[in-house]
Amino acid sequence: MPDTPPLMFDPAAAQAWLHQPSDKFEDLTRAESLGMDDELTGPGMEGFLATVDDILTAQPDGLHHRADITGVELWLIPDGDILDQGALITVDLANGVRLCTLHQDIKDFAYRDQHGIPAVLTALQHIANHVCLLLESYQAANPGYSAEPGVSR
Numbered sequence: 001m002p003d004t005p006p007l008m009f010d011p012a013a014a015q016a017w018l019h020q021p022s023d024k025f026e027d028l029t030r031a032e033s034l035g036m037d038d039e040l041t042g043p044g045m046e047g048f049l050a051t052v053d054d055i056l057t058a059q060p061d062g063l064h065h066r067a068d069i070t071g072v073e074l075w076l077i078p079d080g081d082i083l084d085q086g087a088l089i090t091v092d093l094a095n096g097v098r099l100c101t102l103h104q105d106i107k108d109f110a111y112r113d114q115h116g117i118p119a120v121l122t123a124l125q126h127i128a129n130h131v132c133l134l135l136e137s138y139q140a141a142n143p144g145y146s147a148e149p150g151v152s153r
Contacts, residue, residue, distance in 0.1 A: 013062030
């Protein structure tokens with residue numbers, strides 16, 4: 001098994017990417033075009049996890065996964081009528097297996113007093129940490145699993 005973490009996150013690279021001009025809207029940054037606002041994006045604010053999901057889906061610089069991972073997704077979980085109360089993090093592996101975390105409460109993704117880019121960066125770090133934990137548990141339970149697609153032990 002290589003020493004490479006399953007999902008690596010470089011917050012400085014992601015922050016620089018978010019500040020770059022949008023590919024779709026010339027007068028907006030990538031952060032703005034993905035729905036992020038310095039004052040209105042944060043835990044406890046409507047749409048926070050949806051914005052984090054949009055940024056995760058956009059595959060920002062600084063977020064790199066190993067070749068054995070084909071996808072990382074955030075599945076929003078509503079609490080009654082309120083959509084942004086938590087999520088599941090899933091990891092799709094090249095061998096066809098999908099791993100899933102337990103429910104992650106919104107307060108697990110970022111600190112209550114964080115807003116804007118710092119809140120999103122904390123959420124992306126939370127996701128990366130949980131992807132690594134999922135893969136660590138999967139590899140421990142499946143000693144024949146190799147992080148190199150097509151290789152079994």
